[in-house]
Amino acid sequence: MSDAALRLKGIEKTYHSGDTAVPVLRGADLVLEPGEVVALVAPSGAGKSTLLHIAGLLDTPDAGTVEIAGKDMTGRPDAMRTAARRRDIGFVYQFHHLLPEFTAAENIVLPQRANGIAAPRAQARAAELLDAVGLAERASHRPAQLSGGEAQRVAFCRAMANAPRVLLADEPTGNLDPATSAQVFEVLLALARDTGLAALIATHNLDLAARMDRRLRLDRGQLTVG
Numbered sequence: 001m002s003d004a005a006l007r008l009k010g011i012e013k014t015y016h017s018g019d020t021a022v023p024v025l026r027g028a029d030l031v032l033e034p035g036e037v038v039a040l041v042a043p044s045g046a047g048k049s050t051l052l053h054i055a056g057l058l059d060t061p062d063a064g065t066v067e068i069a070g071k072d073m074t075g076r077p078d079a080m081r082t083a084a085r086r087r088d089i090g091f092v093y094q095f096h097h098l099l100p101e102f103t104a105a106e107n108i109v110l111p112q113r114a115n116g117i118a119a120p121r122a123q124a125r126a127a128e129l130l131d132a133v134g135l136a137e138r139a140s141h142r143p144a145q146l147s148g149g150e151a152q153r154v155a156f157c158r159a160m161a162n163a164p165r166v167l168l169a170d171e172p173t174g175n176l177d178p179a180t181s182a183q184v185f186e187v188l189l190a191l192a193r194d195t196g197l198a199a200l201i202a203t204h205n206l207d208l209a210a211r212m213d214r215r216l217r218l219d220r221g222q223l224t225v226g
Contacts, residue, residue, distance in 0.1 A: 003070030005165045005198035006032040006055060011064035012221075013050055024050050025061070026221030032166065032198045037189060039209035040202040042218035048202045051218065052168045055200065056089050057081045069165055086115045090159030090197075092188075094171040096151040098143040104130060104154045105139040111161045122161075129157035132194075133187045149180035153187055160191055167192065167199040174204065181205065 008030040014023045024047040032038060042048040053059040054066060057073055065074045068088050073081060098107045105126045112122035130136050133153040143151050152172065159167055172188070173181035185208050192199045201212065209215045216223045 004031045004067070005034045005036075005069060006030065006200070007065075007067040007070075008051075008055060009065045009067070011051070011054055011061045011066070013047070013054065013059075013061050023221055025054075027064070028218070028221065028223045030055075030200075030216070030223055032200055034165070034198050035192065035196045036214070037192050037199045037201065037212045039212040039215040040200055040218060041204070041206070041209055041215055042202070046218045047221060048218050049170055052170050052200070052202060055166075056091060056168045057085050086111070086162060088165045090162070090164040090167045092152075092155050092159045092167065092169040092172045094174040096143065096155040098151055098154060098158070100143050103140050103142055104135065104146065104157075107143075107154060108157050108161050111158060115162050117162075125161060126157070129160055130154070132191065133157060147180075148176055149184055152176065152184050156184070156188055156191065160195070160197070163195070165198060167197050167201075169199065169201040171202055171204065173208065181208070185211070
């Protein structure tokens, strides 16, 4: 049996405000297999962004372990965690956060160059991804020249640039109208299916959540089948 793309075991996280302790995650467990697209449904303030940040090695849990492709990343040095993020994890947020001074293609090339990929190969990869999401003709456009849906598709391409094992998305269609949201989701789903990518997608959109392989709910700090 192959290693899970992402495995969270007993994740706990508590924030402190003065003398007050606010438990957010209380022993959350998750197994995400390659090629699986899973919805994470939770109300605002339930801790889904915290969970995604811990899964993506941007934050550390108070207890529990985070495994990427069978490798325990808990307590690893910052340099090792950074390398794992660049190599194995892609992020997409509600707002695209594209760099405004660069073109769509350049925004996809940059994370590859940061990962040590030569410019010609990075440019070819950017062109391939943009073509896959129907934006080949927009490669030279800057973010301000793109629609919201186009910019978010570029953001997906940027997240996929280094061929990660895991995609973590926090309300990736939350800033889009329903029709555009559905279109962008179809692109994400196709990319995941074609590449074997494992995706964990936090969303309030129950229609989109119902189209994923599984739906999980974050309830009182634990993950349950939703």
